[in-house]
């Protein structure tokens with residue numbers, strides 16, 4: 524089986540550890556500075572698309588957009604794009620943002636019927652004087668830009684929603700499929716950083732709810748002088764602590780990415796004692812150092828560089844019991 528097929532299948536089967544040992548294609552430029560990091564095991568297949576661009580001397584911006592589009596288009600991932608679990612009214616509403624090396628940013632929130640919110644976010648960044656479009660306005664803008672209307676609610680997600688309706692209990696749970704936004708941050712061979720973050724948000728959320736993922740500074744932040752960070756997990760807590768911005772600012776003050784992620788997670792832990800919810804952070808410095816932290820065990824991230832494509836466990840700040 525070709526490596527890419529293997530990774531895809533491994534990811535779908537949850538065999539992240541096997542894919543973790545798989546070398547790239549043996550033809551990588553060992554001097555390449557490029558690195559791509561993304562959240563959860565679906566990051567492995569997303570990283571393949573990003574890596575192809577980085578290895579062709581493409582930009583980190585193009586890489587992160589192409590990478591997360593893989594996850595958005597895959598109906599098996601029920602927390603991003605097509606097949607995302609709907610809100611409590613049965614509507615699939617998507618949040619996404621993107622940020623480039625110039626500190627430019629674009630974002631969409633509460634967007635329906637569009638398979639690739641990340642690409643709409645990029646259009647907001649590049650084609651408008653704005654940063655953020657939401658709801659119907661964002662959808663109309665997407666159609667104006669040539670995006671097609673797509674019914675995002677798959678049979679499987681509809682069945683899951685109908686099952687949920689029986690009890691209608693809203694309970695954010697740790698480390699299950701309803702917490703697996705894809706956040707991706709990358710550095711390219713020119714030393715430039717960019718990031719992307721895209722999600723259908725919390726499963727069965729209140730209609731109109733927007734999480735951290737499209738909020739610049741919360742779900743994603745990039746500062747090309749310093750580094751980049753992205754978040755997954757319970758967005759309300761990430762927004763209240765401006766998590767990704769905090770991490771990059773701590774790095775600016777001298778913290779390495781791991782220490783910065785730990786401090787950001789600790790800010791949340793301090794407020795809640797031992798929180799029942801999960802939050803995870805990834806960070807990448809301009810020098811290519813990495814940080815990966817979650818509140819509870821179970822948060823995995825995918826890292827691809829010229830050395831390997833690997834799925835790793837993030838350090839958790841609390842133990843499993």
Ligand code: SD4
Nearest residue numbers: 702703704724734756758
């Ligand atoms: C949100 N951070 O909307 C997202 C949740 C998440 O997969 O990570 N979902 O709050």
